[in-house]
Amino acid sequence: MKDSYRNFANSDVGSRLTGWLGLPRPLPLARYRAGQAVIDAPLLIGGSDGAELLPALAGVLHAIQAQPLGHPELAAWPAVAAQAGLASRPWGGSEESVGALLFDATGLQESSQGEALYQFFHDTVRSLLPCGRVIILGRPPELCKQPRQATVQRALEGLSRSLGKELKRAIAVQLVYVAPGAEQQLESTLRFLLSPRSAYVSGQVVRVGLPVATAAAPADWAQPLAGQRVLVTGAAQGIGAAIAERLAADGAAVSCLDIPAAAQLLEGVAERVGGSALALDLSAADAAAQLTAAAPAGGWQVVVHNAGITRDKTIAKMSPRLWQSVVDINLSVQERINDALLEAGALASGGRIVCVSSMSGIAGNFGQTNYAFSKAGVIGMVQSMAPLLAERGITINAVAPGFIETQMTAAMPLMTREAGRRLNSMSQGGLPVDVAETIGWLASPGSAGLTGNVIRVCGQSLLGA
Numbered sequence: 001m002k003d004s005y006r007n008f009a010n011s012d013v014g015s016r017l018t019g020w021l022g023l024p025r026p027l028p029l030a031r032y033r034a035g036q037a038v039i040d041a042p043l044l045i046g047g048s049d050g051a052e053l054l055p056a057l058a059g060v061l062h063a064i065q066a067q068p069l070g071h072p073e074l075a076a077w078p079a080v081a082a083q084a085g086l087a088s089r090p091w092g093g094s095e096e097s098v099g100a101l102l103f104d105a106t107g108l109q110e111s112s113q114g115e116a117l118y119q120f121f122h123d124t125v126r127s128l129l130p131c132g133r134v135i136i137l138g139r140p141p142e143l144c145k146q147p148r149q150a151t152v153q154r155a156l157e158g159l160s161r162s163l164g165k166e167l168k169r170a171i172a173v174q175l176v177y178v179a180p181g182a183e184q185q186l187e188s189t190l191r192f193l194l195s196p197r198s199a200y201v202s203g204q205v206v207r208v209g210l211p212v213a214t215a216a217a218p219a220d221w222a223q224p225l226a227g228q229r230v231l232v233t234g235a236a237q238g239i240g241a242a243i244a245e246r247l248a249a250d251g252a253a254v255s256c257l258d259i260p261a262a263a264q265l266l267e268g269v270a271e272r273v274g275g276s277a278l279a280l281d282l283s284a285a286d287a288a289a290q291l292t293a294a295a296p297a298g299g300w301q302v303v304v305h306n307a308g309i310t311r312d313k314t315i316a317k318m319s320p321r322l323w324q325s326v327v328d329i330n331l332s333v334q335e336r337i338n339d340a341l342l343e344a345g346a347l348a349s350g351g352r353i354v355c356v357s358s359m360s361g362i363a364g365n366f367g368q369t370n371y372a373f374s375k376a377g378v379i380g381m382v383q384s385m386a387p388l389l390a391e392r393g394i395t396i397n398a399v400a401p402g403f404i405e406t407q408m409t410a411a412m413p414l415m416t417r418e419a420g421r422r423l424n425s426m427s428q429g430g431l432p433v434d435v436a437e438t439i440g441w442l443a444s445p446g447s448a449g450l451t452g453n454v455i456r457v458c459g460q461s462l463l464g465a
Ligand SMILES: NC(=O)c1ccc[n+]([C@@H]2O[C@H](COP(=O)([O-])OP(=O)(O)OC[C@H]3O[C@@H](n4cnc5c(N)ncnc54)[C@H](O)[C@@H]3O)[C@@H](O)[C@H]2O)c1
Pocket: 233, 234, 235, 236, 237, 238, 239, 240, 257, 258, 259, 262, 280, 281, 282, 283, 306, 307, 308, 309, 329, 356, 357, 358, 359, 400, 401, 402, 403, 404, 405, 406, 407, 408, 409
């Protein structure tokens, strides 16, 4: 649906008027175009004393052919860059614009050293281009041996989330916690977070851990899912159709599933993505058995649980049927299917499960006790199953969309829709492709170090942050 306010706010008259009235001016987000480089503007590297991830960072920047600039305070950088064969030069100062700021904070041992962060960002944030990126790298507090180290590493969350709210101009800010020993797992995450693919993801905390299975990086990062078999539920329209399109563009053979009543739409999507259509009501008693029977030889390598429904009513007015159908389709179905696919060997070892939760599951929402229960349950399922599935070499993660422009949100009353669009750091709604891009990252063979994560695709919504 057209965002008339955004169009107006970016017109000559509109930009003056919104500036004068202090209203948000949502910049059009730069999104990924096929064949585009990960990042085409220079990026500026900073870090604390004792920063531990610089060699890994230099390796990734070399692989993505980035143009790094070293901050003068980071004395260790020129030698690390040279060792990685990376052409890097010193930053020219506040007059030189950059597309991203990367700060390695892994060396911070106690809070008083946090001043290095203040100095770096104080000096540099004004040089960031619109739609730029900020990435702070830290160590997971829960794995730090010393309380003071855990404290300062945890403090990074407050800094990164506040930067996301402060910087505006469609700049996305993330904190990436990298477990000791997981340095080589960074590439898929940096490729995603630095690129226009993550346009509507901001204020997130990503945990990169040891890989669940020995995984080779994709032979071709432009086609990371080449030759892979993927199942997408709820694929006939909206976000599910965008996921099918995105994963097919990444090289996957996509089985597109939806209810029989949506068969015509579903076949259209399957044809468009060169995949197959599977008309099946997942709430049917024998759905899991039917699905395992329909699995391709060797099973699916990626399963995306996207099918979902809303049946909103306040709890006092809600019928048992509305409660039960939402919880069943959004949550219990996912549990039953996971169990059945695993038992039948229809989810390949080294596979990926990606679930679609919702911001409602994090923040709660008026009239959505059933929906929020189901979507919070999806997060519980992801977090509880991650360690168990890791033993089988499988990752499980969730995306939690915020306000996404779909038929569902187009049907909202005007004021609710406008509030949903504006109450986030990007001051606009996301698109189905933003959710799809995030799922593409989590589904990648390069993401074996990502499991148990819940990534919000919400432009850093002010709700539940
Ligand atoms: N649109 C948003 O802003 C938003 C926000 C947060 C979360 N989500 C979640 O994203 C997912 C997709 O949402 P959407 O906006 O594209 O919704 P949508 O209604 O356009 O698509 C959902 C699809 O799931 C299918 N489906 C429903 N019940 C099914 C069943 N029993 N068996 C098989 N398929 C079934 C539907 O037929 C439909 O094609 C849902 O899980 C939703 O809860 C959406």
